[in-house]
Amino acid sequence: MYFIIFDLEFNQGYDFKKTGKPVSNPKCPFEIVEIGAVKLNESLEAVECFHSLIKPKIYKRLHPFVKDMTKISNEDLSHAPSFSEVYKNFLKFIDSEYDVFCVWGTVDLKELYRNALYHRLHKKRLPQRYIDIQSIAASHLNNPNGSSIGLRNAVEMLNIPLDNEFHNALFDATYTAEIFKRLYSKDIKPETYNYSTLSAAKKSVQPKTKKRLDKRSLFLQFEKMFNRKLSSEEKEMIKLAYKMGQTNQFMIEDNNKYPPA
Numbered sequence: 049m050y051f052i053i054f055d056l057e058f059n060q061g062y063d064f065k066k067t068g069k070p071v072s073n074p075k076c077p078f079e080i081v082e083i084g085a086v087k088l089n090e091s092l093e094a095v096e097c098f099h100s101l102i103k104p105k106i107y108k109r110l111h112p113f114v115k116d117m118t119k120i121s122n123e124d125l126s127h128a129p130s131f132s133e134v135y136k137n138f139l140k141f142i143d144s145e146y147d148v149f150c151v152w153g154t155v156d157l158k159e160l161y162r163n164a165l166y167h168r169l170h171k172k173r174l175p176q177r178y179i180d181i182q183s184i185a186a187s188h189l190n191n192p193n194g195s196s197i198g199l200r201n202a203v204e205m206l207n208i209p210l211d212n213e214f215h216n217a218l219f220d221a222t223y224t225a226e227i228f229k230r231l232y233s234k235d236i237k238p239e240t241y242n243y244s245t246l247s248a249a250k251k252s253v254q255p256k257t258k259k260r261l262d263k264r265s266l267f268l269q270f271e272k273m274f275n276r277k278l279s280s281e282e283k284e285m286i287k288l289a290y291k292m293g294q295t296n297q298f299m300i301e302d303n304n305k306y307p308p309a
Contacts, residue, residue: 049090049144049146049147049148050087050088050089050090050095050142050143050144050147050148051087051088051089051090051092051147051148051150051179051228052085052086052087052141052142052147052148052149052150052175053085053086053087053088053150053151053181053221053224053225053228054083054084054085054086054098054149054150054151054156054160054217054221055083055084055085055151055152055156055217055218055220055221055224056080056082056083056084056156056159056160056217057080057081057082057114057118057120057215057216057217058078058079058080058081058114058159059078059079059081059104059107059110059111059114060072060077060078060079060107060111060114061073061077061106061107061111062107062109062111062112064109071107073106075162075166076106076162076163076166078159078162078163078269079104079105079106079107079131079163080102080131080159080160080163081101081102081104081110081114081118081120081125081128082099082100082101082102082118082120082216082217083098083099083100083102083134083138083217084097084098084099084216084217084218084219084220084221084222085097085098085099085138085141085217085218085221086098086218086221086222086224086225087141087143088225088228088229092228092229092232094225096141097218097222098137098138098141098218099217099218100128100129100134100137100138101120101124101125101128102125102128102129102130102131102134103125103126103127103128103129103130103131104125105130105131105167106166109122110122110125113273117215117273118215118216119213119215119216131163131167132167132169135163135164135167135169136169139170139173139174142173142174142175144175145172145173145174145175145176146175146177147175147177148175148177148178148179148238149174149175149177149178149179149241150178150179150181150224150225150228151178151179151180151181151182151224152180152181152182152199152220152224152272153180153182153183153196153268153271153272154178154180154241154268155265155268155269155272157178157241157243158265160174161174161243171243174243176240176241176243177238177239177240177241178238178239178240178241179228179236179238179239180239181224181227181228181231182196182197182199182202183196184228184231184236185197185202185206185227185231188231189202189205189206191277196268196271196277197277198271198274198275198276198277199214199220199223199224199227199272199275200214200275200276201275201276201277202227203223203226203227206226206227206230206231208223208226208227208230214275215273215275261287261290263283263287266286266287266290267283267286270282270286
């Protein structure tokens with residue numbers, strides 16, 4: 049049995065032409081463009097690493113914010129292998145469905161499965177057992193109950209050397225592994241992630257069903273991007289901006305060609 053500490057970087061839709069039309073695919077709103085992972089044995093020794101960029105199929109140009117944050121270029125991705133190829137290699141790296149995934153929050157678990165679902169790839173070999181290292185770090189570092197902590201903050205608070213940049217999937221996975229080594233104890237028991245809820249959501253067609261905003265996932269995504277906890281004021285602003293954006297009330301006609309990012 050191994051601990052598989054992995055991290056993902058995502059791209060998402062962006063209206064480069066400023067048409068006001070939706071550009072996000074609801075079946076896969078966040079497309080994985082990079083996977084990084086570290087494999088630890090039961091003695092918490094690193095035995096192997098995995099890293100690859102991924103050529104996007106849904107959102108073929110990087111969102112300007114993602115491009116700036118990750119320092120990945122569109123040219124980098126144009127020469128990268130497809131998600132199908134990288135995913136199959138990642139499954140070989142995992143080695144066994146009885147391994148334990150270790151993640152910084154559960155967002156990456158959800159998006160890994162959802163991307164595999166979108167590409168119609170074999171999903172049963174994904175480990176179901178997982179450990180949320182972010183939750184353990186928040187408890188250990190005395191964060192208020194129920195609140196999260198950014199990866200950078202945890203690294204600094206645990207005096208882990210800042211040898212690499214953040215928002216690189218392999219570097220973030222390596223930092224997460226170092227945190228895990230410092231905080232792990234045999235009292236920590238893996239939980240079981242229910243991937244089937246995503247499959248059920250895809251199969252069910254209920255257009256009249258009222259939907260609600262998944263605020264927790266939305267905030268976790270922002271906290272992952274910013275590597276810190278959101279304040280109450282920031283959460284309220286994000287919710288408000290999300291609701292205002294759905295109304296399209298601030299969309300205007302723009303006949304000028306948007307300059308390439």
